[in-house]
Amino acid sequence: MRPVYFPDDEQFWFETLRSFGHGAYGGADFGEVAMTVEQIKPRDYDSWHDEWLATAERIAAQAEATLARGHHVSARDGYLRAANYYRNAEFFLHGQPNDPRIRRAYDRQVECFRQAAALFEPAIEPVEIPFEGTTLPGYVYRGGPPGVPSPTLVAHNGFDGSAEEMHFFGAAAAAERGFTMLTFDGPGQPGTLHRRGLVFRPDWENVVAPVLDFALKLPEVDPERMALMGVSMGGVLAPRAAAFERRLAAVIAWDGVYDMGATVLAHWPGDRESAERQLSAPENPDLDAMLAEAAAADPTQAWAFSHGTWVTGQPTPRAFAAEYLKYNVRDGVAEKIQCPTLVCAGTGDTFLPGQPQELYDHLTCPKTLLEFTAVEGADAHCQSGAERIACARILDWLEETLDGTGAEVANGRRASGRATGAMSASG
DSSP, X not given: OOOSSOTTOHHHHHHHHHHHHHGGGTSOOHHHHHHHHHTSOTTOHHHHHHHHHHHHHHHHHHHXXXXXXXXXXXXXXXXXXXXXXXXXXXXXXXXXXXXHHHHHHHHHHHHHHHHHHHTSSSOOEEEEEEETTEEEEEEEEEOSOTTSOEEEEEEEOOSSOOTTGGGTTTHHHHHHTTOEEEEEOOTTSHHHHHHHOOOOOSOTHHXXXXXXXXXXTSTTEEEEXXXXXXXXXXXXXXXXXXXXXXXXXXXXXXXXXXXXXXXXXXXXXXXXHHHHHHHTSSOOHHHHHHHHHHHHHOHHHHHHHHHHHHHHTXXXXXXXXXXXXXXXXXXXXXXGOOSOEEEEEETTOSSSTTHHHHHHHHOOSSEEEEEEOTXXXXXXXXXXXXXXXXXXXXXXXXXXXXXXXXXXXXXXXXXXXXXXXXXXXOO
């Protein structure tokens, strides 16, 4: 999709599109987003923060006043939008992790989301999931009858998104369809990074296992129909967990990723071995200078380096790039997945091009590749801007897979020219 705003800054445009897309499940209003971004100075992180914060504060104040007058639905909707706008406000500030604006906006995101969560019927329940001497924050959505086991989806975000944002990335849609939904922030994601100091780790199976332990104690979870979904970088983390976790009936990579290190190697003149060696060296001033030049020339790389060093706990962009090479399902890991797997792909994804196909090609389990196109307005990374379309197709596949009706589209049949594989799904 061609940029409507910020034509010279792919990262600012994508984050704008992301908020437009969240409007599908109540996370934005078109006019509010358009009004806000029209005031933002291009490539100015302070301006981005100030304008989104102003919008968030205004909508949150309106929601509070509306709630005081007893209009619960209107208040819920306002709090939900304000939460997303607060999330936007601190998004580009992570190059200075001690900036107090980050924590304030994050805390307000959570506060507003929880205000909204309490006003849903049934209420969305905040939970704390036991994990290695601390807890992971999350939310339980009960789409089915209370106390009755229902098909279950456990889901998490990726490199830069929160458990609260997962409301728009499938949680609300799954609850509408009668699923029990458990969302959570793992290490490196906002809830654990801000409040626990936990950074990302590549052995995601050791994160997911205690989350599933927690899920299986909920009476609304059906242990025979429990799936896992990861969004964006979660598209490699969730498959990594599924390779070692046998309690899953299905896994969804939205969008699929085989190797996050490919984003590093795409700009590397040598092979992977030389990249690992030089990036991990105690000192390499020439390489440090090269990475600084790349960041200065490319807004997406500038943001990725500033955010990435923080969330992985690395001291420099070079150390972050070395760490990023560890996030993959290479060397036979993808081949260990046994449960049916859905790999989503945006045909216009500029952040991780080719990665969904590479993951799909390495899978030996029942598998589906679900492509979204520009004609549908759904070709962006994680189908930002087209969440109704994406959620419909993803959750249709999951319903058919968990209840067994997906068998009727097996044996590699192509459906509507978009889905192929050992199990296929149509739009």
